[in-house]
Amino acid sequence: MYPVVMKMIDDLIERMRRGDKRATARLITFVENDEEKAREIIKKIYGYTGKAYIVGITGPPGAGKSTLLDKLIKEVRKEEKIVGVIAIDPTSPFTGGALLGDRIRMQKHSTDPGVFIRSMATRGSLGGLAKATNDAIKVLDAYGCDVIFVETVGVGQIEVDIVKTADTVVLTTIPGLGDDIQTIKAGLMEIADIFVVNKGDKEEADRTVFELKLMLDLEKEKWKERGWRPPIIKTVALTNRGIPELWKAIKRHKTFLEESGRIKDKRRFRAEEEVKTIISDIITGKVGKHMKREEIYSLIGKIAERELDPYSAAELIMEKTLGVKV
Amino acid sequence: MYPVVMKMIDDLIERMRRGDKRATARLITFVENDEEKAREIIKKIYGYTGKAYIVGITGPPGAGKSTLLDKLIKEVRKEEKIVGVIAIDPTSPFTGGALLGDRIRMQKHSTDPGVFIRSMATRGSLGGLAKATNDAIKVLDAYGCDVIFVETVGVGQIEVDIVKTADTVVLTTIPGLGDDIQTIKAGLMEIADIFVVNKGDKEEADRTVFELKLMLDLEKEKWKERGWRPPIIKTVALTNRGIPELWKAIKRHKTFLEESGRIKDKRRFRAEEEVKTIISDIITGKVGKHMKREEIYSLIGKIAERELDPYSAAELIMEKTLGVKV
Numbered sequence: 001m002y003p004v005v006m007k008m009i010d011d012l013i014e015r016m017r018r019g020d021k022r023a024t025a026r027l028i029t030f031v032e033n034d035e036e037k038a039r040e041i042i043k044k045i046y047g048y049t050g051k052a053y054i055v056g057i058t059g060p061p062g063a064g065k066s067t068l069l070d071k072l073i074k075e076v077r078k079e080e081k082i083v084g085v086i087a088i089d090p091t092s093p094f095t096g097g098a099l100l101g102d103r104i105r106m107q108k109h110s111t112d113p114g115v116f117i118r119s120m121a122t123r124g125s126l127g128g129l130a131k132a133t134n135d136a137i138k139v140l141d142a143y144g145c146d147v148i149f150v151e152t153v154g155v156g157q158i159e160v161d162i163v164k165t166a167d168t169v170v171l172t173t174i175p176g177l178g179d180d181i182q183t184i185k186a187g188l189m190e191i192a193d194i195f196v197v198n199k200g201d202k203e204e205a206d207r208t209v210f211e212l213k214l215m216l217d218l219e220k221e222k223w224k225e226r227g228w229r230p231p232i233i234k235t236v237a238l239t240n241r242g243i244p245e246l247w248k249a250i251k252r253h254k255t256f257l258e259e260s261g262r263i264k265d266k267r268r269f270r271a272e273e274e275v276k277t278i279i280s281d282i283i284t285g286k287v288g289k290h291m292k293r294e295e296i297y298s299l300i301g302k303i304a305e306r307e308l309d310p311y312s313a314a315e316l317i318m319e320k321t322l323g324v325k326v
Numbered sequence: 327m328y329p330v331v332m333k334m335i336d337d338l339i340e341r342m343r344r345g346d347k348r349a350t351a352r353l354i355t356f357v358e359n360d361e362e363k364a365r366e367i368i369k370k371i372y373g374y375t376g377k378a379y380i381v382g383i384t385g386p387p388g389a390g391k392s393t394l395l396d397k398l399i400k401e402v403r404k405e406e407k408i409v410g411v412i413a414i415d416p417t418s419p420f421t422g423g424a425l426l427g428d429r430i431r432m433q434k435h436s437t438d439p440g441v442f443i444r445s446m447a448t449r450g451s452l453g454g455l456a457k458a459t460n461d462a463i464k465v466l467d468a469y470g471c472d473v474i475f476v477e478t479v480g481v482g483q484i485e486v487d488i489v490k491t492a493d494t495v496v497l498t499t500i501p502g503l504g505d506d507i508q509t510i511k512a513g514l515m516e517i518a519d520i521f522v523v524n525k526g527d528k529e530e531a532d533r534t535v536f537e538l539k540l541m542l543d544l545e546k547e548k549w550k551e552r553g554w555r556p557p558i559i560k561t562v563a564l565t566n567r568g569i570p571e572l573w574k575a576i577k578r579h580k581t582f583l584e585e586s587g588r589i590k591d592k593r594r595f596r597a598e599e600e601v602k603t604i605i606s607d608i609i610t611g612k613v614g615k616h617m618k619r620e621e622i623y624s625l626i627g628k629i630a631e632r633e634l635d636p637y638s639a640a641e642l643i644m645e646k647t648l649g650v651k652v
Contacts, residue, residue: 039637267630268626271626271629275636275639275643278640279640282641299601300601304593306375306376310372311365312369313597317605323649324648326608
């Protein structure tokens with residue numbers, strides 16, 4: 001890396017540490033787009049991190065997560081805490097518009113110096129998203145955020161993986177999504193620390209709460225052993241109903257994690273996931289650097305033509321790019 | 327690998343090539359559970375593969391995919407073709423039961439020597455699922471299957487990735503799932519070659535077909551450029567309505583891929599994805615082999631305690647386990 005780039009990064013970090021939002025935004029752009037700069041930045045700011053509390057908010061599209069988050073930010077701001085928000089957008093020609101609308105509503109907090117909001121798009125390559133999100137969290141952490149909300153649409157595995165690394169996971173649902181949705185959410189059920197039934201003024205809200213309760217009852221032993229049974233909170237985000245209760249529940253879960261020592265496990269888990277992601281990214285980068293595109297292309301062609309099997313190809317690539325004998 | 331194991335594998339492969347279903351099943355179990363045996367088996371059978379046509383069938387839970395597949399198998403069998411089925415089960419305490427029921431219904435084909443059905447469960451470790459599925463496809467291909475159906479529930483990214491590598495992707499939906507489901511499926515929309523509206527005798531079926539048509543109309547240019555616009559087929563799997571049409575559409579898509587030369591791109595894409603997966607698995611294996619659990623544990627602890635940043639840890643691990651300088 002050129003010394004001038006190094007200097008620029010040092011500059012940006014210094015400005016970020018003094019509370020400069022624009023410098024912070026630029027650092028996030030760097031960790032998002034440039035592998036080498038990301039590494040440099042994270043190494044330099046890592047010592048400043050570890051103070052922020054990470055809350056993952058997920059749920060199906062249409063569950064009103066953005067409105068909920070909008071009100072939640074207000075609630076947290078009452079305590080003078082610095083809030084960061086990372087909103088993960090699943091990229092799709094069919095949903096782009098709708099999601100954008102929600103984001104704009106939330107964006108009004110941007111004028112509040114104590115709130116930092118950032119959207120991240122999957123942009124095709126899902127692989128890099130988890131890493132970019134983790135790095136962005138660290139920048140916001142070093143910036144001084146006390147709480148960082150990571151909002152994802154609980155659809156893809158990657159999104160679930162991202163939210164899974166949070167300290168507290170809030171799963172948002174709405175009444176009347178029917179059985180199919182229940183099944184879809186099954187994978188998410190297991191990672192939720194708090195359930196929210198939003199649009200709680202709807203007729204079927206109580207039935208949804210009841211059904212969730214039944215589901216949780218099925219695993220009574222698990223909650224007992226764990227020491228935490230996920231509470232179910234009914235909210236009407238539009239009128240702020242239930243929002244103070246939700247924030248209280250998040251804080252209660254934080255206290256539970258701290259007192260039980262589980263916060264350490266969570267952080268270890270997050271560290272482990274991060275290292276794995278970084279290693280796999282480095283490998284991908286190395287392959288790209290040490291083998292010409294045509295070379296890879298011809299190898300792939302041979303596999304497709306059955307002249308070479310994929311295992312032998314993988315061994316060949318690893319020897320060539322990493323010097324590793326399998 | 328011990329010579330006796332080698333010999334057993336050779337034996338099983340020979341029996342599989344003579345049409346022995348039990349030997350085939352054992353080979354699949356091997357590629358599913360044993361990294362080293364998988365490599366050996368795939369290397370040995372790879373020359374026999376490349377003949378099967380792979381059809382991915384996906385869609386939300388409750389869309390009737392298993393019943394559809396059940397009827398589709400019958401339809402294909404009329405042409406005396408050998409059929410393989412790989413059904414991916416998302417593991418979840420909440421859905422386990424329901425899915426199992428569907429599978430049992432399909433299982434009746436097992437007595438037909440021309441049908442081979444295999445369930446694969448995610449079993450927590452999602453990483454290995456894509457590789458295991460790819461390897462199982464190859465075993466069934468070498469066994470002599472003309473058509474292999476891969477059925478997944480369109481929920482996680484991994485499941486989507488698996489179905490994406492198929493030659494033809496069939497996306498199944500049912501009427502009246504509402505807007506939320508439409509959004510959830512967005513990521514799947516883009517990979518579908520054929521749309522099926524199952525339970526087509528329901529009142530709202532025509533509206534669903536109409537909505538899908540509208541969505542497809544939005545991308546007219548794309549279809550023109552591609553030379554294939556996904557057809558929408560209304561089925562009532564229970565009474566076999568639309569099933570012959572669906573099979574015809576699959577064959578039409580196959581012809582399109584072959585005549586346009588796109589089949590080659592598909593196979594290259596599949597080969598590339600496979601090599602990537604294998605490389606990442608080898609790395610994970612190497613890390614596990616060359617570093618003691620306690621060593622990794624202590625490293626992760628240092629990251630969690632902010633004594634070490636994750637990038638430096640990744641570099642350290644790569645140097646130690648692969649001898650690779652970053």
